Amino acid sequence: xxxxxxxxxxxxxxxxxLLLIVLLAAIGPWLAPxxxxxxxxxxxxxxxxxxxxxxxxxxxxxDLFARVCVGGxxxxxxxxxxxxxxxxxxxxxxxxxxxxxxxxxALLMRLVDVLYALPFMFFVILLMVLFGRHWLxxxxxxxxxxxxxxxxxxxxxxxxxxxxxxxxxxxxxxxxSTAILVRHVLPNLGGVVIVCATLTIPQAILVESFLxxxxxxxQEPATSWGALVNDGARAIDATPWGLIFPxxxxxxxxxxxxxxxxxxxxxxxxxxx
Amino acid sequence: xxxxxxxxxxxxxxxxxxxxxxxxxxxxxxxxxxxxxxxxLAPEVEARLNAQFHLDEPAWRQFGRYLGGxxxxxxxxxxxxxxxxxxxxxxxxxxxxAALGAVALLLALTGGVALGAIAALRRDSALDRGLMLLALLxxxxxxxxxxPLLILVFALALDWLPAGGWDGPASVxxxxxxxxxxxxxxIARLTRGALxxxxxxxxxxxxxxxxxxxxLIVFRHALRPALLPVLSWLGPAAAGLMTGSVVVExxxxxxxxxxxxxxxxxxxxxxxVLGVVLFYGxxxxxxxFLVDLAYGLLDPRTRPT
Numbered sequence: 001x002x003x004x005x006x007x008x009x010x011x012x013x014x015x016x017x018l019l020l021i022v023l024l025a026a027i028g029p030w031l032a033p034x035x036x037x038x039x040x041x042x043x044x045x046x047x048x049x050x051x052x053x054x055x056x057x058x059x060x061x062x063d064l065f066a067r068v069c070v071g072g073x074x075x076x077x078x079x080x081x082x083x084x085x086x087x088x089x090x091x092x093x094x095x096x097x098x099x100x101x102x103x104x105x106a107l108l109m110r111l112v113d114v115l116y117a118l119p120f121m122f123f124v125i126l127l128m129v130l131f132g133r134h135w136l137x138x139x140x141x142x143x144x145x146x147x148x149x150x151x152x153x154x155x156x157x158x159x160x161x162x163x164x165x166x167x168x169x170x171x172x173x174x175x176x177s178t179a180i181l182v183r184h185v186l187p188n189l190g191g192v193v194i195v196c197a198t199l200t201i202p203q204a205i206l207v208e209s210f211l212x213x214x215x216x217x218x219q220e221p222a223t224s225w226g227a228l229v230n231d232g233a234r235a236i237d238a239t240p241w242g243l244i245f246p247x248x249x250x251x252x253x254x255x256x257x258x259x260x261x262x263x264x265x266x267x268x269x270x271x272x273x
Numbered sequence: 274x275x276x277x278x279x280x281x282x283x284x285x286x287x288x289x290x291x292x293x294x295x296x297x298x299x300x301x302x303x304x305x306x307x308x309x310x311x312x313x314l315a316p317e318v319e320a321r322l323n324a325q326f327h328l329d330e331p332a333w334r335q336f337g338r339y340l341g342g343x344x345x346x347x348x349x350x351x352x353x354x355x356x357x358x359x360x361x362x363x364x365x366x367x368x369x370x371a372a373l374g375a376v377a378l379l380l381a382l383t384g385g386v387a388l389g390a391i392a393a394l395r396r397d398s399a400l401d402r403g404l405m406l407l408a409l410l411x412x413x414x415x416x417x418x419x420x421p422l423l424i425l426v427f428a429l430a431l432d433w434l435p436a437g438g439w440d441g442p443a444s445v446x447x448x449x450x451x452x453x454x455x456x457x458x459x460i461a462r463l464t465r466g467a468l469x470x471x472x473x474x475x476x477x478x479x480x481x482x483x484x485x486x487x488x489l490i491v492f493r494h495a496l497r498p499a500l501l502p503v504l505s506w507l508g509p510a511a512a513g514l515m516t517g518s519v520v521v522e523x524x525x526x527x528x529x530x531x532x533x534x535x536x537x538x539x540x541x542x543x544x545x546v547l548g549v550v551l552f553y554g555x556x557x558x559x560x561x562f563l564v565d566l567a568y569g570l571l572d573p574r575t576r577p578t
Contacts, residue, residue: 122534123295125546126296126546128538210520214519216538229418232421233420233421236421240425247418250418254413258413262409
């Protein structure tokens with residue numbers, strides 16, 4: 001990874017925005033006037049934003065600022081954990097396919113092609129319907145369906161790396177395949193993997209919010225941005241702030257991750273998909 | 274050409290088989306049966322129900338039965354809509370969903386190509402940056418955020434278009450826009466990238482050197498090769514439109530397949546959910562197949578020599 005990538009404004013600005021959002025989600029609930037699941041019986045239900053409740057309250061009198069922060073924790077956590085799951089599968093899959101080549105490569109990548117043609121979002125929904133709505137399953141299911149891009153990109157990069165002289169040197173010096181993969185190939189995948197992971201995070205957040213929108217994601221009283229947007233969308237004519245604040249945070253976060261991914265790709269000189 | 278089509282078809286068939294098998298055995302591995310959620314039934318009633326839907330047979334037998342039914346378009350009975358078959362429910366919703374999807378695809382294609390081309394021709398101008406930021410925003414805004422916002426502005430505040438339902442062309446517009454927006458944004462980004470690359474190619478310089486007017490250069494020489502990546506995007510775009518239609522049909526109250534899917538998922542109507550997943554999967558696989566074929570026809574480089 002080239003030093004100074006974070007000095008460029010195209011990278012620094014979305015990174016700062018994300019840092020702010022993460023900070024707010026982390027410490028926001030302590031700044032809020034009441035816990036995210038507590039009901040304020042003094043305030044009106046579905047009250048407009050005010051000094052006491054900066055984002056207003058929902059139809060049960062719960063503070064929306066606290067709920068947006070707590071929902072943000074969950075949405076961001078889903079993004080990160082699911083991406084880590086997809087990273088683990090995708091890097092391993094792609095590196096093995098690219099390194100060993102031949103029949104193994106053909107078999108592994110043909111499988112990726114087959115999976116690519118399936119409408120994966122529906123599989124996640126099917127999983128949630130069949131196996132209940134446990135939050136751990138959400139993390140794993142989303143990660144398990146979003147590793148295909150990673151596998152393809154890592155494979156391409158590994159193929160290119162294999163032709164490099166320092167890999168030849170490692171082979172000549174008698175290092176085994178596994179050792180070369182772990183010690184020489186994986187570390188050199190850094191840039192590609194970082195860019196791809198940055199672009200996978202918003203996808204995962206989007207899938208979770210989609211599930212929550214359908215009522216299959218996170219269950220009350222816990223919440224996520226998707227669940228909040230769903231609540232807000234139902235009461236849009238009476239309490240528009242219920243939609244605007246969570247939707248604003250969700251969209252800003254996704255936009256920032258996408259911008260960051262694009263900028264990192266340019267800064268690290270990584271080929272596009 | 275024919276051999277290419279044959280190999281593509283040979284990949285499409287196992288893909289569909291994987292789809293059916295994976296979905297079926299997932300459903301089978303799920304804890305609990307479809308009749309568990311209701312009040313506990315008398316054992317003999319449950320046995321009768323299980324026998325009626327062949328749930329008492331071994332899994333491989335059921336799978337064979339399901340596959341056999343599939344071959345003549347039978348997706349089994351719906352578990353919640355009493356007396357209705359899954360195929361019948363899908364058949365009711367399909368024309369509505371197809372109409373909505375077609376309008377959205379048309380919007381996404383025309384709008385996306387036009388905006389992407391404008392951005393590419395004015396590369397690095399303020400207009401280009403603005404359009405691309407908008408496109409990224411379009412990709413970042415999920416359709417269930419866009420759809421209620423559209424209703425708020427165009428139906429409730431301005432009262433120009435109906436807020437939902439499915440009667441007449443006016444009611445198609447808002448859901449189609451909500452559905453098309455993310456795909457439009459993706460196509461605009463693709464078109465800009467591809468057209469930018471083509472405009473830097475030597476044959477464009479040759480066309481310029483010949484003194485061709487800019488309009489001819491763009492429309493006759495540059496746009497056509499630049500649209501190939503857009504063509505190959507149509508497969509994922511179709512999948513995206515189907516996923517989006519689930520939400521959009523729900524928000525606008527449109528009686529399409531997407532709404533059955535949501536209701537089936539919430540009611541644990543296993544056969545209905547499975548049927549819709551298979552239907553969508555088959556559509557996506559078919560669409561990818563057709564796109565592949567078209568790609569082979571349009572791009573001479575992919576033809577076998």
